[in-house]
Amino acid sequence: MTAFNPLLSAVSYQQIKVWVLAPLLETHDANIDYYYDFSQSIAEYEKTFNELAIEWKWQPVTIKDYELIIEKIAKRKEILAVKRRWFLIFATEMR
Numbered sequence: 001m002t003a004f005n006p007l008l009s010a011v012s013y014q015q016i017k018v019w020v021l022a023p024l025l026e027t028h029d030a031n032i033d034y035y036y037d038f039s040q041s042i043a044e045y046e047k048t049f050n051e052l053a054i055e056w057k058w059q060p061v062t063i064k065d066y067e068l069i070i071e072k073i074a075k076r077k078e079i080l081a082v083k084r085r086w087f088l089i090f091a092t093e094m095r
Contacts, residue, residue: 017055
């Protein structure tokens with residue numbers, strides 16, 4: 001039996017859009033790039049959200065643009081003016 005979740009109880013999956021914010025480090029160092037390879041994570045998110053029929057977007061962010069990107073996400077929600085719940089997920093990869 002699944003636990004009751006008051007945040008999702010009245011929300012259908014069609015009303016949800018998830019933004020996955022993933023750190024992007026622009027470097028040409030193979031050792032560092034290894035830790036910022038999110039290809040496996042993207043595949044896992046894609047499989048999960050597709051199975052749940054939840055709209056989602058993988059959004060790379062850097063230390064320079066994360067505030068602007070979050071602002072754009074908030075503005076887009078206001079512009080669309082649809083009754084949707086939006087969620088931000090911050091992706092991390094542990095190795």
